[in-house]
Amino acid sequence: MKNKFVVDRLRPFGETIFATMTQKATDAGAINLGQGFPDEDGPRSMLEIATQQILDGNNQYSAGRGDPLLRSAIAEDRYRRFKVEYDPGTEVLITVGATEAISASVLGLVEPGEEVIVFEPYYDAYAAAIALAGATRVAVPLKEDGDTWALDIDALHAAVTKKTAMIIVNSPHNPTGSVFSKRSLEALAGIARAYDLLVLSDEVYEHLTFNKIEHTAVASLPGMWDRTITVSSAAKTFNVTGWKTGWALAPAPILDAIIRAKQFMSYVGATPFQPAVAHAVVNEKPWINQMRKNLQTKRDVLSEALTHAGVKVHASHGTYFVVADIGNRDGAEFCFDLIERVGVAAIPVQAFVDNPEQWSSKVRFAFCKKEDTMLAAAERFRAAGIL
Numbered sequence: 015m016k017n018k019f020v021v022d023r024l025r026p027f028g029e030t031i032f033a034t035m036t037q038k039a040t041d042a043g044a045i046n047l048g049q050g051f052p053d054e055d056g057p058r059s060m061l062e063i064a065t066q067q068i069l070d071g072n073n074q075y076s077a078g079r080g081d082p083l084l085r086s087a088i089a090e091d092r093y094r095r096f097k098v099e100y101d102p103g104t105e106v107l108i109t110v111g112a113t114e115a116i117s118a119s120v121l122g123l124v125e126p127g128e129e130v131i132v133f134e135p136y137y138d139a140y141a142a143a144i145a146l147a148g149a150t151r152v153a154v155p156l157k158e159d160g161d162t163w164a165l166d167i168d169a170l171h172a173a174v175t176k177k178t179a180m181i182i183v184n185s186p187h188n189p190t191g192s193v194f195s196k197r198s199l200e201a202l203a204g205i206a207r208a209y210d211l212l213v214l215s216d217e218v219y220e221h222l223t224f225n226k227i228e229h230t231a232v233a234s235l236p237g238m239w240d241r242t243i244t245v246s247s248a249a250k251t252f253n254v255t256g257w258k259t260g261w262a263l264a265p266a267p268i269l270d271a272i273i274r275a276k277q278f279m280s281y282v283g284a285t286p287f288q289p290a291v292a293h294a295v296v297n298e299k300p301w302i303n304q305m306r307k308n309l310q311t312k313r314d315v316l317s318e319a320l321t322h323a324g325v326k327v328h329a330s331h332g333t334y335f336v337v338a339d340i341g342n343r344d345g346a347e348f349c350f351d352l353i354e355r356v357g358v359a360a361i362p363v364q365a366f367v368d369n370p371e372q373w374s375s376k377v378r379f380a381f382c383k384k385e386d387t388m389l390a391a392a393e394r395f396r397a398a399g400i401l
């Protein structure tokens with residue numbers, strides 16, 4: 015329904031398909047494999063520290079850039095894993111989830127009328143941030159590559175104009191579960207360097223890669239540290255999507271531009287969670303490894319169930335998500351029907367694109383739910399027969 019109060023910039027952003035599907039799933043008692051949030055807690059030690067921090071009185075505004083302990087933990091972790099150096103004093107910013115890091119980056123770094131390239135399907139917050147900044151979104155489709163997807167470097171090159179200011183890239187990729195190869199990210203980096211573009215690298219699923227596939231940090235590629243904003247978050251790494259604790263890393267002048275926007279959006283994020291996340295970043299690698307293994311098993315359970323139900327399943331190399339192809343049918347209709355007929359909710363990939371044709375037969379399923387929930391979903395697919 016049209017709402018006369020909504021500003022033009024936000025008019026295209028109505029109720030999201032996630033909200034619609036979740037409501038339908040709840041009404042029908044369906045298993046919700048639509049929205050990508052886990053239903054299990056993160057490491058116990060992290061939860062205990064957050065609780066203790068609240069009881070011990072760490073309940074006021076944190077430092078403007080975030081708790082120094084967390085900033086140092088993140089910088090050290092980045093160096094340990096990727097050999098990229100960030101000064102925790104001037105090059106690390108704690109944000110209200112990765113979402114705020116993304117919005118503040120676009121608002122602080124992109125002028126109205128400039129263009130931002132996103133790869134579609136894309137995470138919906140990118141489009142909203144670009145719209146809020148009065149900038150223009152230019153969507154470049156991923157290309158199907160065997161049983162997964164890859165960056166289309168020729169299409170990316172063709173999309174660059176004099177107005178392009180930034181490329182947003184997300185690997186491991188929501189919603190497809192693709193992990194882009196180092197070589198393709200190097201090609202993207204070549205374009206960014208040649209045209210002097212900023213790159214916002216959304217790495218929120220950096221720890222969730224399967225079958226020993228390695229995550230590539232864009233800022234670690236030659237010549238990219240200077241022009242990359244790396245965004246990540248505790249949400250997906252430690253099963254705390256509700257803590258809204260994320261971060262941005264960038265060279266000081268770029269980060270300063272981001273802070274100009276961020277300081278008036280929220281000023282700071284929630285204080286007591288930050289030392290808890292710092293502890294987890296330093297000490298909970300074994301927990302992350304175990305979670306990754308469990309997720310891989312759940313991915314396999316879901317993929318097998320879908321394959322038995324007669325749909326083509328794409329490979330998922332990372333994230334929480336697997337995409338199925340339902341042939342000559344419409345993904346949105348299929349998802350509504352799936353809730354009624356099978357009792358499972360999913361999300362049509364069309365919800366993430368500007369050009370739906372290429373994606374209308376693709377449906378995304380999340381596998382970040384408890385093992386019992388995933389087995390129950392698999393059983394519902396089995397009972398339903400061919401989908």
Ligand SMILES: Cc1ncc(COP(=O)(O)O)c(C=O)c1O
Pocket residue numbers: 050110111112113114137184188216218246247248249255258259260
């Ligand atoms: C690709 C991507 N980026 C960012 C986010 C948001 O992260 P946060 O909850 O830390 O704001 C999500 C959450 O689903 C995501 O899938």
